[in-house]
Amino acid sequence: MKGDGMRVSPVNSKLRVRLLTVALLVVLGFVAAGVAGAARSTSSAAVKTRSLKHLGVVLVNAKGRTLYVFMKDKHSRVTCTGTCAKYWPPLKWKSASRPGAAGAAKGSLLGLDKDPAGGKVVTYHHWPLYTYAGDSAPGQANGQGLNVNGGKWYVMSPSGTVVKHKT
16 A cells, blocks of 8 residues: 555556546547638638738638629629620639638628529629639739729728729
8 A cells, every 4th residue: 555545556547548548539639620610611711801902901702812893783683694704703602501701701791692694603791792804813903993894893891892992
C-alpha cells in the first residue's frame, strides 16, 4: 500500500489511459467537424464581398468576380435572357440548398428566382445577380454604369443598395 492506502493496479492504469485516449479522440472529432463545417459554409457561399477602388465594398461571386444588377429587372425578375445573358451571365444556383453568404454579404438578403432560360438565379434583396463578360479577372468592375442590352448595370453593396456612383 502506498501513502493514501490505495493501490493502482496495472489494469486500472491501462483503463485510464484508454478512457483518456477515447475522450481526446472524441474532442478532436468535434473540433474537426466544426472546422470542416466552417470551411464548407464559406466555400459554398454564392455571394461574398470585396472592396473595389472607387466603388467601396460590393458583392462578388465565389470566384471573386463582381456581381451586377440590371435596372430593367426592376428589383423583381430576371429579364436579361438570350444575347443579353451571353454578355451578362446570371449567377446560377444548381444546389437544392439555399445559397450562402460570406464576408459582409447578408444571407437573409439572398434568394432565388426562376431563370426563363431554365434553372435558378441567385438574387440579393430581390435583385437577380449577373457577372459581366467584360470583366476578365476578379476585382474588375468594367460593367459599372453601362447602359447596354436595354438598361443600366450597377454593382450592389452588402446592405442591398444599388451603387450608382463612384466614390
